[in-house]
Amino acid sequence: MNAAYVFRVRFRLDAASGVRTDPRTFETVVEVAAADPGENDWTFFRDALWRGEVNDDRYARELAEEWLSVPVDAVSFSELRTDEAYLTALRAEIADHLDLFNADSAREVLHKYLGSSIRVEDGD
Known part of the structure; x- marks a missing residue:
């Protein structure tokens, strides 16, 4: 199983006094490994996202x-960004814990927190 939350991040350099940087701000893509369903922090999406946006x-x-x-x-x-095995496991774990999400189905939970921002990639 393989999955990661993907974010775009704009950060800045805070240089020492007398030091100038150009540019001072940068943008990057950050991928954060998703915890396996049922493991510690597996509900990260619930705590950080709403309808596919940062909450x-x-x-x-x-x-x-x-x-x-x-x-x-x-x-x-x-x-x-996930593979089919991870998404299947995530749906099953959500279905077993619907009370954590105030929802009636795993599909509802995924839509509520991730919106349409799930990309399933081939495991090849």
Whole structure:
């Protein structure tokens, strides 16, 4: 199984006094490995996303600053990039814990938090 949350992050360099950088801000794509369904932090999407978007800008910037160790100005969610095996396991785990999501089905949960931002890739 393979899956990652993909974000676009704009960060800046805070140079020492008397040092100038050009450009001062940069954009990058950040891929964060998704926890296996049922493992610690497997509900990351519930805590960080809503309808395929970052649900709390400040929280997302704080996470990205931890990931990158630089000051972050902006974060946007791009997609959950996954293989079919991971998505199947995720759906099953969600279905077993619908009470965590206040939903009636795994499909509803995925749409509620990830919107249409799931990309399934071949395992080849």
